[in-house]
Amino acid sequence: MRVPLFDLTRQYEALRTEIMSAVDRVFSSGQLILSEEVAAFETEIAARLGAGEAIGVANGSDALYIALKAIHIREGDYVITTPYTFFATVSAIVRNRAIPLFTDIDPITMNIDLDQVEHLLQTHPQRHRIKAFIPVHLFGQTCDLDRLASIRSVYGLRVIEDIAQSIGSTWIDKAGRVRHSGTVGDLGTLSFFPTKNLGAFGDAGMILSSDPELATFCRSFRVHGSKERYFHDEIGVNSRLDEVQAAILRIKNRRLDEWTEKRITNAGIYHRLFSDQKELSGRFAYPRTYRDRRHIFHQYVIVLQEDRREALKTFLNQNGIGTSIYYPLPLHLQKCFAFLGGRPGDFPVSELAAKRSLALPMFPELTEEEIGYVADRMNTFFRQHPANDTSDEKE
Numbered sequence: 001m002r003v004p005l006f007d008l009t010r011q012y013e014a015l016r017t018e019i020m021s022a023v024d025r026v027f028s029s030g031q032l033i034l035s036e037e038v039a040a041f042e043t044e045i046a047a048r049l050g051a052g053e054a055i056g057v058a059n060g061s062d063a064l065y066i067a068l069k070a071i072h073i074r075e076g077d078y079v080i081t082t083p084y085t086f087f088a089t090v091s092a093i094v095r096n097r098a099i100p101l102f103t104d105i106d107p108i109t110m111n112i113d114l115d116q117v118e119h120l121l122q123t124h125p126q127r128h129r130i131k132a133f134i135p136v137h138l139f140g141q142t143c144d145l146d147r148l149a150s151i152r153s154v155y156g157l158r159v160i161e162d163i164a165q166s167i168g169s170t171w172i173d174k175a176g177r178v179r180h181s182g183t184v185g186d187l188g189t190l191s192f193f194p195t196k197n198l199g200a201f202g203d204a205g206m207i208l209s210s211d212p213e214l215a216t217f218c219r220s221f222r223v224h225g226s227k228e229r230y231f232h233d234e235i236g237v238n239s240r241l242d243e244v245q246a247a248i249l250r251i252k253n254r255r256l257d258e259w260t261e262k263r264i265t266n267a268g269i270y271h272r273l274f275s276d277q278k279e280l281s282g283r284f285a286y287p288r289t290y291r292d293r294r295h296i297f298h299q300y301v302i303v304l305q306e307d308r309r310e311a312l313k314t315f316l317n318q319n320g321i322g323t324s325i326y327y328p329l330p331l332h333l334q335k336c337f338a339f340l341g342g343r344p345g346d347f348p349v350s351e352l353a354a355k356r357s358l359a360l361p362m363f364p365e366l367t368e369e370e371i372g373y374v375a376d377r378m379n380t381f382f383r384q385h386p387a388n389d390t391s392d393e394k395e
């Protein structure tokens, strides 16, 4: 049996007729960029997530870059974020000539550790230069949104939530209200990269904000900083969203709740199978879920207790099972960020996760039989490799 990490073709098969007719409608209209489909999609996403406004842009990386411009991040400002995220979160800070200030992650959720964020805000010698915070709701699960809201108000920080991986993840706040990730900070940024839970047929992204001033800025910055054509208030960028992507995303958006439920069901099947098999007990941690938050399982990431990831990955691959590593090298250790002075050992939890995490197949159309096969092969692997015998990694 072959079980891919992710398979877009199954989704396309189910939506082919609808998508082709939307593509035809857009092409026939002659309106190809930032027109009615984009406007309608923006309204639908703002309504889905409970955000004041949504602004379509070319991709999630631009969304972060523009969001930082909107809050006037300038050369020499510090921006707190996690070293355990996709590159774009941090490159957006550096491209704005600001300085990323990392704190480590929580070993269970793999989201940024908010205790350490507060510690930094209280003790960093240059704390007056800390202007913003970018939490990343990693793999589909939110950080503690109550705490995030409190950090934002207590320290007067601007917050940009990177929700590239967590569209639809929620948190029940102190008052019992359901809050969507991306709506607690000043701005939220989304990616519709094809592999995301809501993915385009190419690149696309979005910015959320309930502050009309910030939203207006982003709307103009994405078109070279002009509110009125050919008159420029800012030196903005070209980050426009295509009509054809918006039209396709609108179709997919109508299926998103159903797909999210399927991902949650699939994660539940993994949990059940893993906890039923005693060979697997204590060999790896699988994603923790909480009653007050909705994990949308963008990725299903396990963390091994021992250094035997390469052997497991190879074994699964030989058995037709796709896996991936998010992320093999934390950002404070990347060559291009060496000038920031990061050293091995600075963020031990992130560094250990980078060595031991492995993403297993996860997408809505994954079948129970396929998940059963993955669990069965994992069982075989761990039976063949008893605990504490890591000789396979040294070969």
Ligand SMILES: Cc1ncc(COP(=O)(O)O)c(C=O)c1O
Residues within 6 Å of the ligand: 059, 060, 061, 062, 085, 086, 088, 089, 136, 162, 164, 165, 190, 191, 192, 193, 203, 204, 205
């Ligand atoms: C956490 C995170 N931030 C930002 C991005 C950037 O999005 P895009 O690839 O659309 O530029 C991604 C996408 O992979 C991501 O996972």
